[in-house]
Amino acid sequence: MNPQVTALLDDLAAAGRPSSRTLPLADGRRNFDDLFGSLSDTDPSVAVRALSVPGPGGEIPVHVYDAAGAHQPRPLTLFFHGGGWVFGGRDAYDGTCRLLAAASDTAVAFVDYRLAPEHPFPAAVDDATAVLAWIGERGADEGFDSGRVSVIGDSSGATVALGSLLRARDRGDPLPRVLVLVYPALDPSMSSDSYREFADDDFLSRAEMEWYWAQYLGPDGDAGDPLAAPARARDLPGLPPTMVIVAGHDVLRDEGEAFAERLRAAGVPVTAKRFEEMPHGFLAMTRYLDPAREAIAEVAGALSGAPLATEAGRS
Numbered sequence: 241m242n243p244q245v246t247a248l249l250d251d252l253a254a255a256g257r258p259s260s261r262t263l264p265l266a267d268g269r270r271n272f273d274d275l276f277g278s279l280s281d282t283d284p285s286v287a288v289r290a291l292s293v294p295g296p297g298g299e300i301p302v303h304v305y306d307a308a309g310a311h312q313p314r315p316l317t318l319f320f321h322g323g324g325w326v327f328g329g330r331d332a333y334d335g336t337c338r339l340l341a342a343a344s345d346t347a348v349a350f351v352d353y354r355l356a357p358e359h360p361f362p363a364a365v366d367d368a369t370a371v372l373a374w375i376g377e378r379g380a381d382e383g384f385d386s387g388r389v390s391v392i393g394d395s396s397g398a399t400v401a402l403g404s405l406l407r408a409r410d411r412g413d414p415l416p417r418v419l420v421l422v423y424p425a426l427d428p429s430m431s432s433d434s435y436r437e438f439a440d441d442d443f444l445s446r447a448e449m450e451w452y453w454a455q456y457l458g459p460d461g462d463a464g465d466p467l468a469a470p471a472r473a474r475d476l477p478g479l480p481p482t483m484v485i486v487a488g489h490d491v492l493r494d495e496g497e498a499f500a501e502r503l504r505a506a507g508v509p510v511t512a513k514r515f516e517e518m519p520h521g522f523l524a525m526t527r528y529l530d531p532a533r534e535a536i537a538e539v540a541g542a543l544s545g546a547p548l549a550t551e552a553g554r555s
Contacts, residue, residue, distance in 0.1 A: 523535050
């Protein structure tokens with residue numbers, strides 16, 4: 241195991257923090273935010289402002305991270321967070337959004353989409369769709385360049401992002417210039433080799449993913465709906481140029497890489513990279529893991545408009 245990952249695990253064990261799934265929902269969400277917020281570096285020079293976007297279930301909170309003194313109109317990155325569709329507030333990803341905003345020279349908008357189990361699919365995808373449409377219609381009023389919008393989805397947030405973009409493509413709506421998928425959760429069948437290899441992983445286990453998918457889909461959810469489970473999408477042409485990042489020690493590794501290959505076969509420009517010794521969630525662990533900082537830099541390059549490579553890589 242990577243020695244930095246070992247040190248992180250030792251510190252987590254010493255802290256004795258409970259699993260968020262074992263706590264009452266409100267407490268679990270605070271626990272998740274406190275944990276992830278403690279693992280990331282930050283950049284206090286990045287300014288933050290709050291927006292509110294009309295959505296199908298009410299106002300959607302959006303917090304915009306932007307470098308001080310940045311020129312306008314600003315290219316914009318919409319950030320759809322992870323947390324198994326159940327967890328993941330702004331406090332969990334504050335440091336990550338600050339680092340991406342500083343490194344990418346884009347404004348990064350953290351989208352507080354509705355969470356399960358109170359709001360199962362399609363609530364999160366509906367909220368993402370509403371924010372994308374609002375940026376196209378009203379973004380210029382807030383200083384954004386609606387022609388330079390990117391999207392990043394982290395873990396379960398990648399599912400939400402893809403669902404909204406598949407819907408937008410099918411409707412003929414404008415699509416972002418680039419999509420970044422970081423260890424995406426795409427396939428509720430959980431049938432890949434990496435699910436068997438890392439079934440009992442300390443960072444994300446098969447049992448946890450079973451629980452997360454059940455919360456997201458709800459008792460009446462359709463696991464075959466491609467907007468809920470993008471691995472089920474039959475047609476992928478027309479999606480934006482895409483960067484896919486996976487962790488080598490992650491139950492989600494294989495489905496992310498398989499999706500990258502399907503995108504490539506569909507004619508979508510793709511760069512895919514496996515961070516070989518990293519666990520699930522590592523992008524938000526810059527305080528501990530050097531490869532997390534490397535990944536932040538690579539993602540920032542894609543968001544700032546650097547051409548995507550066409551070959552997969554590993555590090």
